[in-house]
Every structure is written in C-alpha cells, then in structure tokens.
Amino acid sequence: MTLPAISVRSLVKRFGTATVLQDIDLDVPEGKVSCLIGPSGSGKSTLLRCLAFLEEASEGMITVNGEALGFFENAKGERERLPAGQIRAVRAQIGMVFQQFNLWPHMTALGNVSEALKTVHKVPKAEAEERAMVQLAKVGLANRAGHYPSQLSGGQQQRVAIARALALSPKIMLFDEPTSALDPELTGEVLNVMRELAAEGMTMVVVSHEIGFAATVGHQISFLDQGRLLFTGAPSEIFAKPRHPRLEQFLDTYLDRGASMLA
Amino acid sequence: MTLPAISVRSLVKRFGTATVLQDIDLDVPEGKVSCLIGPSGSGKSTLLRCLAFLEEASEGMITVNGEALGFFENAKGERERLPAGQIRAVRAQIGMVFQQFNLWPHMTALGNVSEALKTVHKVPKAEAEERAMVQLAKVGLANRAGHYPSQLSGGQQQRVAIARALALSPKIMLFDEPTSALDPELTGEVLNVMRELAAEGMTMVVVSHEIGFAATVGHQISFLDQGRLLFTGAPSEIFAKPRHPRLEQFLDTYLDRGASMLA
Amino acid sequence: MSFKLFSLLVQASVWTIGISAISIAIGFLIALGLSAALLSGKALYRKPAEFFISFFRGVPLLVQLLLIYNLLPFIGLNVPSIVAAIIGMSLCTAAYQAENLRGGFESVPKGLIEAADMVGFSPRQVFVRVKVPIALRLTFPALVNEAIMILKSSSLVSVVGIVEITRMAQDLASSTYMPIEIFSSAALIYLVICWAVALAGRFGERSLPGAAK
Amino acid sequence: MIFDPNVILKHLPEIISGTGVTLALWIAGMLLGILIGFIVATLRRYGGRAVDLPLGFVVEVLRGTPFLIQIFLVYYGGPFVGLSLDPVPCGLLGLSVYAAAYYSEIFRAGYASVPHGHVEAGECLGLSRLQIIRRILLPEMALIVLPPSVNLAVILLKESAVLSIITVPELTTTVSAIGSQEYAFLEAIFLLAVIYWVIVEAAARLGRLAETRLSTFRFAAS
Amino acid sequence: HAEDVLAKVKAAGVLKVGTETAFAPFDFIDAGAHVGLNVDLFDEVGKELGVKIEWVTLPWEGVLPGLEAGKFEVVAGPATITKARMERYRFTAPIAEATVAILKKAGAPISKPEDIAGKAVGVGKATAQLAQLTEFSATLPSKVDIREYPAFNDAYADMAAGRIVAVANSLPNIAFVAKQRAGMFEVVLPPFGKKTYFGFVGRKDADYASLMDAIDAALIKMKGDGRMGKLQDKWFGTKFDTPDAVKDPAI
Numbered sequence A, B: 001m002t003l004p005a006i007s008v009r010s011l012v013k014r015f016g017t018a019t020v021l022q023d024i025d026l027d028v029p030e031g032k033v034s035c036l037i038g039p040s041g042s043g044k045s046t047l048l049r050c051l052a053f054l055e056e057a058s059e060g061m062i063t064v065n066g067e068a069l070g071f072f073e074n075a076k077g078e079r080e081r082l083p084a085g086q087i088r089a090v091r092a093q094i095g096m097v098f099q100q101f102n103l104w105p106h107m108t109a110l111g112n113v114s115e116a117l118k119t120v121h122k123v124p125k126a127e128a129e130e131r132a133m134v135q136l137a138k139v140g141l142a143n144r145a146g147h148y149p150s151q152l153s154g155g156q157q158q159r160v161a162i163a164r165a166l167a168l169s170p171k172i173m174l175f176d177e178p179t180s181a182l183d184p185e186l187t188g189e190v191l192n193v194m195r196e197l198a199a200e201g202m203t204m205v206v207v208s209h210e211i212g213f214a215a216t217v218g219h220q221i222s223f224l225d226q227g228r229l230l231f232t233g234a235p236s237e238i239f240a241k242p243r244h245p246r247l248e249q250f251l252d253t254y255l256d257r258g259a260s261m262l263a
Numbered sequence C: 001m002s003f004k005l006f007s008l009l010v011q012a013s014v015w016t017i018g019i020s021a022i023s024i025a026i027g028f029l030i031a032l033g034l035s036a037a038l039l040s041g042k043a044l045y046r047k048p049a050e051f052f053i054s055f056f057r058g059v060p061l062l063v064q065l066l067l068i069y070n071l072l073p074f075i076g077l078n079v080p081s082i083v084a085a086i087i088g089m090s091l092c093t094a095a096y097q098a099e100n101l102r103g104g105f106e107s108v109p110k111g112l113i114e115a116a117d118m119v120g121f122s123p124r125q126v127f128v129r130v131k132v133p134i135a136l137r138l139t140f141p142a143l144v145n146e147a148i149m150i151l152k153s154s155s156l157v158s159v160v161g162i163v164e165i166t167r168m169a170q171d172l173a174s175s176t177y178m179p180i181e182i183f184s185s186a187a188l189i190y191l192v193i194c195w196a197v198a199l200a201g202r203f204g205e206r207s208l209p210g211a212a213k
Numbered sequence D: 001m002i003f004d005p006n007v008i009l010k011h012l013p014e015i016i017s018g019t020g021v022t023l024a025l026w027i028a029g030m031l032l033g034i035l036i037g038f039i040v041a042t043l044r045r046y047g048g049r050a051v052d053l054p055l056g057f058v059v060e061v062l063r064g065t066p067f068l069i070q071i072f073l074v075y076y077g078g079p080f081v082g083l084s085l086d087p088v089p090c091g092l093l094g095l096s097v098y099a100a101a102y103y104s105e106i107f108r109a110g111y112a113s114v115p116h117g118h119v120e121a122g123e124c125l126g127l128s129r130l131q132i133i134r135r136i137l138l139p140e141m142a143l144i145v146l147p148p149s150v151n152l153a154v155i156l157l158k159e160s161a162v163l164s165i166i167t168v169p170e171l172t173t174t175v176s177a178i179g180s181q182e183y184a185f186l187e188a189i190f191l192l193a194v195i196y197w198v199i200v201e202a203a204a205r206l207g208r209l210a211e212t213r214l215s216t217f218r219f220a221a222s
Numbered sequence E: 001h002a003e004d005v006l007a008k009v010k011a012a013g014v015l016k017v018g019t020e021t022a023f024a025p026f027d028f029i030d031a032g033a034h035v036g037l038n039v040d041l042f043d044e045v046g047k048e049l050g051v052k053i054e055w056v057t058l059p060w061e062g063v064l065p066g067l068e069a070g071k072f073e074v075v076a077g078p079a080t081i082t083k084a085r086m087e088r089y090r091f092t093a094p095i096a097e098a099t100v101a102i103l104k105k106a107g108a109p110i111s112k113p114e115d116i117a118g119k120a121v122g123v124g125k126a127t128a129q130l131a132q133l134t135e136f137s138a139t140l141p142s143k144v145d146i147r148e149y150p151a152f153n154d155a156y157a158d159m160a161a162g163r164i165v166a167v168a169n170s171l172p173n174i175a176f177v178a179k180q181r182a183g184m185f186e187v188v189l190p191p192f193g194k195k196t197y198f199g200f201v202g203r204k205d206a207d208y209a210s211l212m213d214a215i216d217a218a219l220i221k222m223k224g225d226g227r228m229g230k231l232q233d234k235w236f237g238t239k240f241d242t243p244d245a246v247k248d249p250a251i
C-alpha cells in the first residue's frame, strides 16, 4: 500500500469544554474515495474542517502526503504551530467544496472560478479565465460562465463550487454533504461530476447522507458517532451483517425511508 | 365514491407571461392521502399554494367540499371574485404546513398554536391554551410548550407547525415538502406524525420528495412535469411498468440514489 | 468647577431626558403609521408619507423648531415651548424611525405572513400580531441608535426657550467665562445618558420574546 | 410678518460661498470618515481584544457626546494642551473623526453580514487576509452598508452647521450672519431650510440610485 | 390684531419680555437664576405699568422671530441702536452707552486702542461692533487682523486659548468680563469709535405704539429720578449719560 494521502493520528477537537472529536485515527488512501457517515452532530463536518485546517485540532497530528498540516512535533515532543506560509503551502494541495456552496455572490461563475488564479497565483487575466473555462466545461457549465450565482440553480451552483476548487489543481478534494442542499434531480448532476472525478483517480473525502453514493462510489466508509470513529472499512463490510448496534440503528432510519420497496 | 374534498378544474396559473400550471384537473378524495411528485420547478408548490389560495389561479375553478374557493362562475359564465369574508370561511377548512415551518419567532410553541384560537376565534385564553396543549401532546411536544422556536430542533419546529394547523380543526391539511428542510434523523419524527394523521382519516395533500412515504402512505399519487399533470393514480399503478417515459426517467434518479442495494 | 454649577447641569438634563423620552415614544407611534403608509400599495397614502420623511429628514431640526414655534401662531396656534419642542422632535425622529421600520417590515419573511393568512388573521391582526413584533426585533439596534441621535439633537430645543444641558452649559459658560470646564462636564453627562440608553437597548434586545439566547 | 426676498438676492455671493464651504467640508469629512471608519472596523475585527476594547471605548465616547461640545473642546481647549488648529482643519478633523466613529459601526455590521463561509472559501483557495477583505468582504457588504451610510451622511450634513462656533464660514454661519446683520431672521430660516433640504434630497436620491444599481448588477433575477 | 397691545397687556396684567441669557451683565444666569440689568430695569417698568413681567428666554437666533410671532411683546436684547435696524424695528429710549472698547489678554502689549494695529482681534459676526472695528482699523497705520465669531463668548474663549490678543465689544459688556476674570482679561481705555447706545427692541406696528410709548415714558422717568443711574452703577460699576431718544444714530 502506498503512503496515505492524509493521515490523522490521535486527533481531538474541543469547543470550549465540549469535546466534539475524540481520539480520531484515520488514513485516507490516495486516489480513492473515502466517505464519512454518521448521525447529525456526530462531528463529520468538524473532522472535515480540521482536514482543511479551517478548524485547528486541539490535540493530535494531521499529515498531508507526508507533510505536517498546521502543527508539528518539535524535538521535545511538543506540538508547535507551523509558520503561516508553510500552512498555506500544504493547504494548497487541498480543495474544499462546502455544503452551502459559498459562492461569492458578486462575481459571475467565471469570476468565482478564476479569482484565486488571478489574485493568489498571479496568472494573467486572459489565461486565468481560459483555465477557468476548462474547469467550467468539465462540470458542464461552459454556457453559464457569465451568470451570477443568484441566476444559477442549486445544482449548477454546486458544480461551479467544484470547478472553483478544481481550478487550483488540488491533489485532494474534500466535500461536505455536497448534495444535501439540493433537490433530487439537481443532486444527480453533482453526483455525476463527483463520479467522474473518482474515476479519474482524484483523492476524495466525502461527508454524505447519500448512502447510495457512498455504497457505489466509496472505496472506504467511516462511521462517526458522538465524536468517535466507530468503524472504518470497505462498503461491503459496513453493510454486511452483523453490524455494530449503533450503525445498525443508523442505517435502519435510511432503509425505512428508502426506495427499496419501489422496484 | 363520495364528493371529493377538493376538486380542481381547468386550472391555469401564470406569473407574468410564464405559464407555470396548465390545465390542471385534480380530485382530492376525502379522508385519503394524495401526494404530488415531480421534478424541481414543475409547479408542485404553486399548485399547493393555489389550493390554499395563497396564489390566485389565473383561470379555472377550485371547490372545497363543494364550495367555490376564491372565484365563482356568475350567471353569465364569467369568473368573479368572492367577497373576502367568504374566502376566509372556505379557507378555514384548510390547514397548511410549510417547508420552512414559518413559526412566529416571538411566540412560544404554545403561543404559536393557541394564537389563532385566541385572536381569530375569540376562544378565551385558558381554553385556547388547553386546546393547544392537546395538539402539542398529539405531536409529542407537550413538554416543549414554553420553548421559543429558536430553542427547538427542526423536527420539533415542524411538529409545532403541524399542531398549529391542527388546532383550528381543519378538514384538509396541505403539506409542502414538510421534511426537506430537515436532516434525515429529524425527518422520521415528522413523518410519523403524518402517518398517524393519515391513519385517523385526515384528508391530506402532500408535496413530497419522500418517495418511500408516498409509496407506503399515499392513496393517490400525481406526477407533475413542466406545469402539466401527467399522471394520477394509485401507488401500485404509478410504480408499475410500463410507465410514462418522463416518469420513468424521474423515478430512475431516485432509484439510483436509493438504498435498494443496501439490504 | 463648583459642585453648584455641576448640579445645575444635572438639573437641566431632566429636560433633555424628559423631552427626548416623550418624543421618541410619540415619534415611534407616528413612524409605525408612516412606515405602514410607505409600504401601502396606494399612492394616496404613500406619497404624503414620502413627502413627510423627505421634509423632516431634509430640513434641519433647528429650523423645524423655529417654524413650529413661530409660524404656528400665525394660524392661531400659540403652542407653549414644551409642546413645540415635543412636536418638533417627535416629527423629526418619526421620519428617521419610519425609514428604519420600513426596512424592518420589508424583511419580515413572507412565509410568516402567509402562515398567519392560513390561520385566518385579518390584515390588521397580521400587522399587530406578526409584522410589528418581528420588524421591531429586526430594527431594534437601529432604533436604539436613532434614540441616541435624537437625544443629542435635543440640544436644539433651546431655540424655543427650553434650558436643557447644552443651553445651560452655554449660559453658565457666558456668566463664569469658564467654558472648557463647563462643556467638559456637559459632555460627561451626555455620555452617561447615552451609555445608559445603549445598555438599556442591549438589555431590551436580549429580552425581546424569542430572541436567540 | 415681514418677509423681504431682496435680502437674499443682495447677499447671493456670500450665500453661494457658504454653501460651497459646507459642501466641501461635508464631502471631505465624509470621505475621510468612511476611510478611517473602515480602518477602525477592520482593526477591531482582526486586532484581537487589545485593539478592540480601547477602540470600542473611543467610538462610544465619540458617539455618546454631542458634536457641538466635541468641536468646542478641541478648538478652544486644544491650545491649552498644545493643539492649536485653524478653524477649517479643525472642523475637517472633527467632522471626519465624528463620522468615523459612526461609520466604523456601520462597517462592523457590514463585516458581520457576510456569511463566514464566503471567507472560508477564500481561505481554502489561499487568498490572503487583505485579498479577502478587498475582493470578497468589501464588495459583498456594499449593499448592506449603503442605506445606513446615506442616513449618516444626512446627519453629518446637518451636524456640519455646528462648525459655525469655531468660525468656519459655512452655510449656517453665513446665512444667520446675514440674518442678524439685516435683522432678517425669517428670511434666513427659510433660506437655510430650502438649501439643506435640496442637498439632502440630492444625497438621498443618489443613494437610492446607487442602491438600485448595485442590486440589479449583483442580484439579477434568475 | 388691530387690538391695542398696551390695553391687552394691562388687561392680562402680564408683560412678556423675550431675551437671551448669555449676555452678561444685561441678562445672565447666576447660580441658576436669571439676573442682570435688564431684569432689574423691567421690574421697575412693570411697576410703572402696573403689570407683572414674564420672561421668555431663548438663544439669540430665536428671539427676533419670537417677537414677530407674538410670543412676547418686547425684546430685552438689548441691541445697539443703528440706522439699518431702525428700519425694521422700533427701539426704546437708550438704557446704556454701547460705544466700543478693547478687552485685552492680561499682559498683552496694548495700552491704548491704537496699539491693536496689526494684531489679531476678535469680534461678534454681523454686529454693530464689527462695523465700528472695521472703520477704526482703516484709520490705523497697519490693518487689524479681524476675526469674526458667532458669539462674543466664543471670542473670549479664543482669547483665553491664545489665538487672538484682544476683543472689541461694547464697554458695559467687557467691563463685566474683566471684573469676572480679573487677572486674565483687562479693559483698554478709552473707548474708540462713535458714541452709540443700547436700547430694547420692539415692533413698529401701529397696535404696538402705545405699549412702546409707555415703556419709553417709564424709562425716561427712571432716568429722571435716578433709579436708572443706580442700576447702571450696580451692574457696570459706572453711570452713563444717555439721551431720551436716538433719532439719528451715528452708525
């Protein structure tokens, strides 16, 4: 097995006195799709945000392709913060797609996608927009480049958000419930784009309620409950009986609502 | 067959020049659950809002238990608006539950449920609150009566919204995607309340993405696409093959995401 | 500066506080009516309200006060100073408050109003029971801000013959010729009053029903 | 009642120059106030408690005391502590600092109105803090900041009349001097009312225009 | 309106007098009470007319509009009697001299009025004193740097702050200032400029004539029996010789 793209060791995250993540160990394999599932409030988003360094872990270490993210262990074995430049360099390998899209409303789709190329990477305007168009075309939105977010459907907005992250050629993409703000048909658009990315071998971490997606596309599924990682394994394992009682209960609520009786 | 609770004839709804609903004919049977399904933008919400007279239909007629809603046809066969008092009287038979709950944030759960009893029906305060408590108990929230909406979870808020509508003893309840603003675990609470109502024989019209719910609880399912009612029938018919090609395609996106492969 | 002078300033602040408080309350009621008129579809209501706001926001309060005090007698209304002061301040603050409230009413989520329609509220009940409480919550900070502004503007009511803090300070400065000390003390008194209003505002905001705790 | 319009015609040049001084000081004071106010709001947001608390205190003092008294103390009290300013610079400084206190609060609300996720999206893409402020926060808050800014501009215009006490030859000073010289107080009041009203109405319309421009450009109907 | 105002005042038993209270020693606030020469003078006028005096105190910008609006019957300003003002208002018999003199900062190198040549001197904007100072300045070898203030009190404040070295104002006023802040300000004698007088301001309308005549009569009577002189001495520390009426003011 190759080096994991991301490895998390003994990670703890507290908000004030509340411990939201406890003792998380996780390896995200390179070129594969890892899914995080679990009930509401179990800490999925928080874990993902730690991976993007949007939250700073309270304890533990995260490495991205072997490089420490945010903190490192110094000679004395103490946790020490890395300089801002280095943090930015490591984070440049990661792209994030938010549940609420977080598109900038005052820029067009093209502006959203080309912005970081222009301001961060100092790519000349014409080239930046050309590269942005390539990404927009990839998510099927070349013909919507001039639209503002308010003029796009939810699914289109989410695809622009994906294009925005892809434009910087990250090695790893993080998705936080990328479809839960969408209605069923829009969901399809976004899942298709993600499937293509997976097929191309992009390393992906996906927090999802889409168990169908997790089961068919995910290579590894991790189940979080109350801040603990109860289970990590292949889809076949996780859906096979007998399961952990909490996982059993969790999956039941889905099946109850599922479409299994419709065929 | 008894008189339908609601009957819709040749209904057309235009917004400016855009025709959003075309030539809708629909009978909602009394004491049964009717579900409206269809892709995003097909006009489901608009149709439901016409039934609640929150939108005024551009053409056509709606009758509720035999009484005209909003408009009637005069002797000359012209459409004429009914007086406000009469509209209110007919609308009093209808309760509506919104996707976004729409609870009044400045009133407690008890206040939300008892408010209309007090101000509209002039029920004395003590009696109004007693009746409100009965409804809150029915949706399992007697112990949350003093909480403000901001102190309740989404599922609890939606149940208060249901109690608010039920408190006025409507003959018909309309639901617009009552669970789509909730996450999966909270959804269960609300669907259970709706199931109970259905079991008690309440006439219900439900716009839903919960195909599982529609299939198991619905007595009649209507499929809307681009403002037209393409199909109305029993769940067994609608899910049986061969189907209308558009419906086929629509259901596919669900099945694709469904949990059928998980069992 | 002597304690005696300071206590004169404090006594004068009773006028500042009293007139401001009454005017803010009356102004609020007028503002409610104005903002309802602004949002009304009928030009018959909207246009006069727009003109009212334009005039009372556009013309300096000092001039408004002089007009009320000195022009009303020409049409046979000889208003006493305190009434002129309260009329002037109420109308002026009403114009500003109405603009704030209009913003609030426009941001009341439509769904909350539809929910009220569905349970049979009359338009008046919708206004009183739903729109006003919610708009008030949305605009509360802006209203408190406006209260502080008008409190400070109340120094202008001296032009109709009321000796409030600023006027008292000017009088004392001109008889003692110690303006720096006296104006510093006046500033301190204003500061205390304004802070009290701001604190009360923050407390009020938090204790509005249903505020997120 | 005596009303003699000739008084106004006779002093037209002075009235025009007074209006000019008022407009110039008002606009310059407002622009400086917006700039300082924005810097203060930004420092308070990013500077930590050690910056936020003292700045907050200063802002509250400036907002809690009348402009008349502030300007009096600075102009006539300043020389006692070694700060002797000429009337116009003192007026401009006073007006812009006073304005800055209020504008900083408007910008603070503006900052708070931008969803945090939009900032995080920028961080994830590697934008620096300055780039985030300039490219994301500022343009996004513009629409929310505009209406209260216009309100404040109107208030500042009227407050600028206070500068008469430090002998700045602005509109109110000029017109009331004409009034007392000619003993034509009624004419003076009338003139002041009209000129201020015209300026306020122009500002309000400009604000409304900017608002519509911004909102149609940004949130075109889908 | 055609009703005779004197008759109305007598019927009501009250004469309403408007003034501003930042004009020591004529009208000012001392320990919270409104006092000054005007208060004492009008007390006596009230006795002569057999009415009570009711004071309406306003900032100066509200006083004359108040007179025109009928908020009170007469203004205890007082104002320097000038030609231009007489065109619009009727003045009472003079109550004090208004000739302009110099108040200097203690220690400033000014020993006679001419010494202000080339120096910064403050004066009230749009006042009769300003006109006098301008005229005086023109007769000096180098011009006076004249600074105009909205109120004389602001000019005194600026003299304390050091931006100006002297203030030109009517003698009664600056004498009082010098007395209050002895050691800080000093009066420079003699006065310069033309002899002018202070009078109270009333309306020219016909229905006011009888009232103004009655006030004039009362003032002249007080001058005759020495009451006016005693009051001037009380408030200014000196007596003035004033004519019974000013028909043709010097300025």
Ligand SMILES: Nc1ncnc2c1ncn2[C@@H]1O[C@H](COP(=O)(O)OP(=O)(O)OP(=O)(O)O)[C@@H](O)[C@H]1O
Pocket: A015, A018, A020, A038, A039, A040, A041, A042, A043, A044, A045, A046, A047, B183
């Ligand atoms: N900034 C914060 N301060 C305090 N507590 C927080 C904060 N952010 C999250 N939490 C808490 O941490 C816990 C985990 O939250 P998180 O958002 O990671 O859950 P989640 O698994 O993503 O849930 P969901 O499925 O609802 O999105 C929750 O109990 C939440 O209330």
Ligand SMILES: Nc1ncnc2c1ncn2[C@@H]1O[C@H](COP(=O)(O)OP(=O)(O)OP(=O)(O)O)[C@@H](O)[C@H]1O
Pocket: A183, B015, B018, B020, B038, B039, B040, B041, B042, B043, B044, B045, B046, B047
């Ligand atoms: N007020 C309005 N003005 C103009 N067009 C409108 C308005 N309301 C709805 N529409 C349009 O009417 C169509 C039907 O909208 P509707 O909300 O009924 O769809 P829906 O079936 O409920 O969709 P969803 O599943 O996304 O809720 C859409 O194309 C929508 O853009």
Ligand SMILES: [Mg+2]
Pocket: A044, A045, A046
């Ligand atoms: Mg989450």
Ligand SMILES: [Mg+2]
Pocket: B044, B045, B046
């Ligand atoms: Mg809908």
